[in-house]
Amino acid sequence: MSQGTLYDKVWENHKVTELPTGQDQLFVGLHLIHEVTSPQAFGMLRERDLDVAYPKLTHATVDHIVPTADQSRPYGDDAAEEMMSELEQNVRDAGIEFSDPSSGDQGIVHVVGPEQGLTQPGKTIVCGDSHTSTHGAFGALAFGIGTSQIRDVLATGCVAMEKKDVRRIDVTGELGDGVEAKDVILQIIRKLGTEGGVGYVYEYAGGAVESLGMEGRMSICNMSIEGGARAGYVNPDETTYEWLRETEAFADDPERFAELKPYWESVASDDDAEYDDVVTIDGDALEPMVTWGTTPGQGVGISEPIPAPDELAPDKQDTARRAQEHMRVEPGDTMEGYQVDVAFLGSCTNARLPDLRRAARVVRGRDVHDDVRAMVVPGSQHVQRAAEEEGLADVFREAGFDWRNAGCSMCLGMNEDQLEGDEACASSSNRNFVGRQGSKDGRTVLMNPRMVAAAAVTGEVTDVRELEEREEVEA
Numbered sequence: 001m002s003q004g005t006l007y008d009k010v011w012e013n014h015k016v017t018e019l020p021t022g023q024d025q026l027f028v029g030l031h032l033i034h035e036v037t038s039p040q041a042f043g044m045l046r047e048r049d050l051d052v053a054y055p056k057l058t059h060a061t062v063d064h065i066v067p068t069a070d071q072s073r074p075y076g077d078d079a080a081e082e083m084m085s086e087l088e089q090n091v092r093d094a095g096i097e098f099s100d101p102s103s104g105d106q107g108i109v110h111v112v113g114p115e116q117g118l119t120q121p122g123k124t125i126v127c128g129d130s131h132t133s134t135h136g137a138f139g140a141l142a143f144g145i146g147t148s149q150i151r152d153v154l155a156t157g158c159v160a161m162e163k164k165d166v167r168r169i170d171v172t173g174e175l176g177d178g179v180e181a182k183d184v185i186l187q188i189i190r191k192l193g194t195e196g197g198v199g200y201v202y203e204y205a206g207g208a209v210e211s212l213g214m215e216g217r218m219s220i221c222n223m224s225i226e227g228g229a230r231a232g233y234v235n236p237d238e239t240t241y242e243w244l245r246e247t248e249a250f251a252d253d254p255e256r257f258a259e260l261k262p263y264w265e266s267v268a269s270d271d272d273a274e275y276d277d278v279v280t281i282d283g284d285a286l287e288p289m290v291t292w293g294t295t296p297g298q299g300v301g302i303s304e305p306i307p308a309p310d311e312l313a314p315d316k317q318d319t320a321r322r323a324q325e326h327m328r329v330e331p332g333d334t335m336e337g338y339q340v341d342v343a344f345l346g347s348c349t350n351a352r353l354p355d356l357r358r359a360a361r362v363v364r365g366r367d368v369h370d371d372v373r374a375m376v377v378p379g380s381q382h383v384q385r386a387a388e389e390e391g392l393a394d395v396f397r398e399a400g401f402d403w404r405n406a407g408c409s410m411c412l413g414m415n416e417d418q419l420e421g422d423e424a425c426a427s428s429s430n431r432n433f434v435g436r437q438g439s440k441d442g443r444t445v446l447m448n449p450r451m452v453a454a455a456a457v458t459g460e461v462t463d464v465r466e467l468e469e470r471e472e473v474e475a
Contacts (some may be wrong), residue, residue: 002166004273006235007201010141013267014124016158021245023160029123029140031058031153032109033096035065035087036414037128041150042090052094054157058416059118060091061099064109066406068258068377071101080415098261107380107406110134110348114218115382117249121236126150126159131348131430133224136233137217138240139267140200143231164199164230165276170206178465180358181216182350182428182448184208186289186299188220188281189227194297197229200277203269204234214243215352222349226296232427235268290335290461291432291446298432299446302463305332326434327443335461337420338445340426342419343368343456344437345401345449346377347429348410353383355428355449358393361469362453368400369459371455375417376403377409413438426455453454 002008016025031054038060045052052058065080065459075081091098099105099112106112110131113119121139126132128150133140145159153159171184189196202224209217217234224232234240241261244250250257287301299319300306308331309320324331329338345351345359356376368374376396378384384406387393394401410417411429419425425437425444432444445461454464 002274002276004270005166005203005275006139006233006267006269007141007166007203010122010124011163011269013154014141019160021160023162025158025160026124027158028126028153029057029120030113030125032113032118032125032127032132033058033060033150034109034127034129035062035083036143037147038090039083039086039149041128041154042086042094044148044151045154048107048155052096052154052157055095056157057157058094058096058154059099059113061094061106061109061112062087062101063106063406063408064412066101066106066407067415068407068409068417071288071405072302073167079455084281086222101381104381104385107378107382108348108408110218110222111352111379111383114138114214114243115247115380117244120244120260121240122267126153130225130386131222133229133231134218134222134348136221136224136231137214138244139233140230141233141234142221144225151277161242164201166203167197167200167229167277168203168205168275169279169281171204171281171283172206173208173282174211175283175286177210178288180448180450181212183289184281184283185220185223185227185387186291186296186446187286189223189235189297190289190299191281192227192279194226194295195228197224200229202227202229202232203266203275204232206281206283208444209234210237214239215354215356218352221351223296224427231293236264237268239335240264250470254409288448288451288464290451291444292327292329292335293320294326294432295319295323296430296432296446300335302336302451302461303334304474305334312447335445336463338461340372340445340455340460341408341423342425343372343374344377344410344425344427344429345375345450345452346379346409347427348379348408349430350428350449351377351379351383353386356383356387356392359449359453360392362450362467363399363401363457364395366399366457368456372456373402374400374456375404375410377404377417378406380406401456410437412436419444426452426461428452
């Protein structure tokens, strides 16, 4: 088993006891909740006449079902309004802080936590959402949990878990033009497989990762779950601390920042830490990645041919054939030139301010293709305001994008933002499963934000490196 890693240190710091099941009981430093997975858990507490044990360590927002066009109440969708109303009642009764749309702090849960400084190194963080691994970018142990576990955390402040092995993934070198964090994680999943991380937590390291800003690190950690890992993290460093210093939690409280920083530094993996496995990815060799199939592991570089199913491992061949039939692609072709009907910039993977800035450089001075409907959905109200103040929203609107309010939107289609029929979507989100974006016949191609912008203006999957990027709008 691993020794001296951040995972080992933070696990031991939060371990309460070993349970008869062989699992460990871990104290939870931050519990994030939203409107989809928490109502049943609150109902279970009421049935047992239990209170929320640590409301101050719990934070709520609304993201999955919140409309991104018209957010006036009541919502047009009855189910969405019911979930919203129940969340409002639950957090009010429990005394839980709530980033609701009227607060100015609302957004996707995995954007809200980091930007408010709630997400910190050395914390254990849980949420009823699979992409909770995002928060590992700060050197936290962050896990997605189920409804019964949400109940347990609300009632006790603890969660029962089994410890995993640690795989270190070193991404060496420097990322080239047009290559982003999204391409790094798509390559990792392509190489190791969608089940390659089962039984592991991933530690992302190496020069290419360490040179990324926090937004890029979050993108990589966000999709750890797509590779089968229980969680993913990056060791905290000065990049981490500088981000935290500017958040709401610490901007006006430098003494608290100074008090916590030694602990944050102490949890980083030791130089001589032992790992259960080590994998190396050549960052210099990466190019923009796109998916050709219906899992995040079915991806290729933009210039690479789509593989023939019989070239793949036997257990992947049938899935590949079905995926290629659904996506209407042929082995040997590249994805460049694949026509798209929709371009979606958003999700907890790629809807932060730097993501929108990079996409705006591609869009600036161009128009959305006549055959494409394009939308930008900021990850939070903070991101939305900043983008509007910088003029980024104007760049997108002038090009023909629909500028929306914050929410999960078309990432999973639990609101009005959905694919129609067999539309093909260039998407900056994290999953390309059949039906994921609202239509069982819809086709999703995952790519980085600049690649989505390029597809929006050309009407097809395009190597963004072939498009001139205009200067970013100045504030």
